[in-house]
Amino acid sequence: MIEPRILKGFRDSLPQQELRRKDLITCLESVFSSFGLVPIDTPVLEYTEVLLGKGGGETDKQVYTFTDHGGREVAMRFDLTVPFARYMASHAHELPLPFKRYHVDKVWRGENTQKGRYREFYQCDFDIVGIDHVSADFEILLIINESLKRLGIPAFSVHLSHRGIFNSFLADLGIADRAPDILRCVDKMQKIGLSEVEAQLQEIITIQQTRDVLAFISASGTPLEVLSALGDLCGKAQEHIHRLSILTDFAMDAGCADTLVINPSITRGLDYYTGVVYETYLDELEAIGSICSGGRYNDLASLYTKQKLPGVGASIGLDRLLAALDELSDTPSRSSTADVLVICMDESRMGDYQRIACRLREAGLHAEVSLTKRRLPQQFSYAERVGIPLALILGEEELESGTYTLRDLQSRMQERLQSIEKLVNRCRLLTGKGAHTL
């Protein structure tokens, strides 16, 4: 016998979790579509040189690579953004610009595991490519907002910053060459706090420079107040600050400014961001970290093409978001999609059971039939355990008289219905599924 084990950092998904994930993805996709974004797909495997580019970075060590049967050096995608850059370079001439896409799929990273951090996980990306314009930055912000609202998340905030402002500020201090280290350090602000960041910064730059940097990232208040403070600290970045202020104006006009926070300590670790950057936190679950982040990257496709393809986008951490939704909602999750369980009273009447179940299915209801005769309590318990709300009892009496006994498993009330139409209507009412629902 072979032990049915699975690899570290890889997981099976039981129906209960998988249904929740699918529901979540369906909801997000409907939001994306409502903005006119279209779905795309790219291969799981790419040439190693395509994914790693010039290479040398920290991500290289985490990428699964191997030599295929034809001697090619191949790599599994570790995010959806880099393959997308390659995709745009390959197909830009076939696509309308600006191009808006979304992509939800698995990616792989061979790093060490931790709670909520796995070697195989889902990413959910949405981007607008082909224009470098504040309107695109704003639309991404709006999509983040709408997504979280539609998921029923009560309170969240989108933290916004701009790489260009910070870089210009660092250049003024004469420490632009250490920008990547400083950004990485400042990015930990949320997690390790101000004093720890200060200590780490002093190992990179002077005490005075550290004070300046801390003053910069500590600016807080309303978006307008922060922008004004940044303007004082960083005169050469007026263009970038102006862009953020237009973005803020748009957000106010669109009625989504209440979730907006300008937070200069947000930098994003990745070095390919060049403009606005986003991080999204749940007010009630800050400890879980950012559940949606992204930003503007204006040089991403330059590895693959001379054509200028500026883009802006964001990525939702589905696993984190699922964990968050689990904590926030108290509704029990189901492991069935059925609305009605047709009870088996007599195995020789299976044809009748399925015939009636099909009538329910044609009416848009999900009907599952018990395949063997078991004691009634067992069939009821099964339905309740997997989350099927209704049971349809078709015994000798009902089949002879053409009637239907419908039981509400939760209330344990049941009633006799005189026709299939009445049965359908009653099921729709009890499950909250209107006639229009499919």
Added chain:
RNA sequence: GUGAGCGUAGUUCAAUGGUAGAGCACCAGAUUGUGGUUCUGGUUGUUGCGGGUUCGAGUCCCGUCGCUCACCCCA
């Protein structure tokens, strides 16, 4: 990848180196067309896996796999 802690029944947890246990859950029956109570009976298991020390290992040692935490990085 580096460092640390943990791994016993489906689950939550016990067991001075000396016969592997309890609650909950689960299954069967009392009740073959009605599940929430009660009663009776039952399975709870190669103590993650593999070696070693010992008369004897869940317990001590080594290795391995997995989980958790920190670093790193990030979703």
